[in-house]
Amino acid sequence: MSSSSTDHTLAVEVVDSMERMSGRHPGQRRSSARGAAFRATFAPTGAAAALTTAAHLQTRPVPATVRFSNSEGNPHTPDTAPVTRGMATRFHLHDGSDTDLIALTVPRFVAATPREFLELTEALRPDPVTHQPDPARVHAFVGAHPHLAEAVAQQPPVPVSYASAAYWAIHAFVWVDAAGTRQAVRYRWEPEAGRLGLTADEAATRTAHYLTDELHQRLEQGPVEFVLRVQLADPDDPTHDPSTVWPDHRREIIAGRLEITAPADDQDHWDKQAFNPTRVTTGIQLSDDPVLAFRAHAYAESHLRRSHHR
Numbered sequence: 427m428s429s430s431s432t433d434h435t436l437a438v439e440v441v442d443s444m445e446r447m448s449g450r451h452p453g454q455r456r457s458s459a460r461g462a463a464f465r466a467t468f469a470p471t472g473a474a475a476a477l478t479t480a481a482h483l484q485t486r487p488v489p490a491t492v493r494f495s496n497s498e499g500n501p502h503t504p505d506t507a508p509v510t511r512g513m514a515t516r517f518h519l520h521d522g523s524d525t526d527l528i529a530l531t532v533p534r535f536v537a538a539t540p541r542e543f544l545e546l547t548e549a550l551r552p553d554p555v556t557h558q559p560d561p562a563r564v565h566a567f568v569g570a571h572p573h574l575a576e577a578v579a580q581q582p583p584v585p586v587s588y589a590s591a592a593y594w595a596i597h598a599f600v601w602v603d604a605a606g607t608r609q610a611v612r613y614r615w616e617p618e619a620g621r622l623g624l625t626a627d628e629a630a631t632r633t634a635h636y637l638t639d640e641l642h643q644r645l646e647q648g649p650v651e652f653v654l655r656v657q658l659a660d661p662d663d664p665t666h667d668p669s670t671v672w673p674d675h676r677r678e679i680i681a682g683r684l685e686i687t688a689p690a691d692d693q694d695h696w697d698k699q700a701f702n703p704t705r706v707t708t709g710i711q712l713s714d715d716p717v718l719a720f721r722a723h724a725y726a727e728s729h730l731r732r733s734h735h736r
């Protein structure tokens with residue numbers, strides 16, 4: 427079998443397992459089901475221009491669309507749940523093409539390989555009696571994969587706002603400059619509003635839809651901004667493992683500023699769209715991270731199912 431058909435077979439298995447974990451919700455994304463889309467402009471600082479030829483990282487601002495979401499595959503999970511949140515950004519380039527940057531409110535992914543992710547979703551499958559995951563199975567998963575203990579234990583605070591969390595794109599990507607020189611990078615969005623979480627008592631006073639409602643209200647007062655910070659790897663830093671991070675003291679540059687201005691006009695359109703972390707552009711390449719390459723197959727399978735209202 428070619429590696430692509432192997433990936434496809436595994437993607438079908440993974441998406442089946444995600445459905446067993448979160449329930450089957452026809453027409454919905456199999457992860458990050460509840461979300462809303464917003465209009466934005468991304469203005470590059472020019473600081474990245476010496477390292478990549480990517481069009482949106484030079485000097486000219488580009489329009490963008492941002493979809494914020496809760497990471498759950500169940501669209502009925504309330505916003506007050508202690509889950510990770512997602513920020514999927516599509517940059518609309520001036521040549522008519524697009525490039526995506528997809529991020530979560532944690533720096534590490536919970537698996538180093540697609541197969542580990544499959545095993546974790548199986549361990550998280552709710553018990554038929556309690557309807558909750560069995561902590562003993564999760565414990566056994568971590569026991570069998572001790573290198574994932576830190577990643578599985580991450581629990582970001584329930585945010586005050588979608589605008590008050592940092593979002594990591596987690597995987598390494600490779601920037602390529604005009605001379606063909608390569609530089610491995612990792613991206614992070616930092617909120618201009620600062621990182622602000624709710625206490626459990628505060629979260630208990632919020633509604634099931636507060637995150638989208640709050641962002642709509644906030645935007646009536648003015649734009650919401652994020653800074654795109656990019657960490658530059660040393661030549662020996664590994665690029666294949668999304669469950670690990672590079673040292674904090676690696677050099678960072680500010681590649682640009684994102685200004686979110688209003689809800690997107692056509693939410694239905696964005697409900698049907700599929701973001702894709704492998705949708706890169708000239709000047710950006712995928713790293714050797716097997717999870718990054720695999721995601722394209724899993725997202726396509728999820729999109730196929732929901733496009734047929736399955």
Ligand code: HEM
Pocket residue numbers: 440441454455456457458461493494495511512513514528529530535537539540543594595596597668699700701717720721724725728729732
């Ligand atoms: C084995 C690894 C992963 C698998 C199998 C997986 C699976 C999925 C699936 C099936 C979807 C729904 C796709 C659709 O129907 O359009 C999704 C959405 C999403 N995933 Fe992942 N994911 C993985 C890793 C990650 C990582 C590492 C990140 C963050 C860097 C991430 C962030 C997101 C976000 C933010 C969305 C929502 C995108 C949107 O708003 O449309 N995922 N994921």
